[in-house]
Amino acid sequence: MLVVVNRLKFEAARPGLEKGFLSAPSMERIPGCVRFEFWRNEVEGEYLVVTHWQDRAAFEAWTQSDAFRHAHRNTQSAEGGSSELAVYEVLRS
Numbered sequence: 001m002l003v004v005v006n007r008l009k010f011e012a013a014r015p016g017l018e019k020g021f022l023s024a025p026s027m028e029r030i031p032g033c034v035r036f037e038f039w040r041n042e043v044e045g046e047y048l049v050v051t052h053w054q055d056r057a058a059f060e061a062w063t064q065s066d067a068f069r070h071a072h073r074n075t076q077s078a079e080g081g082s083s084e085l086a087v088y089e090v091l092r093s
Contacts, residue, residue, distance in 0.1 A: 002054075011045055037049075038050075
């Protein structure tokens with residue numbers, strides 16, 4: 001299993017970001033996606049997007065898909081923010 005964590009940081013909380021993630025179609029419909037979580041830190045403006053994948057191939061297939069491009073089409077317009085991606089292989093659960 002693979003866990004991918006995308007840390008999003010903004011100058012302030014982003015109601016539009018939260019609304020977008022909360023109203024988006026379920027990631028579990030994507031082949032190979034086992035679980036999707038969207039976390040908000042108590043520190044204003046910090047979020048984690050946590051996805052669990054059957055394997056690396058499933059995650060990579062998602063990143064190459066039209067659905068991925070569609071889901072991320074507006075991310076370049078997020079001013080004052082940063083994104084940091086980390087990928088972990090689950091050795092034991």
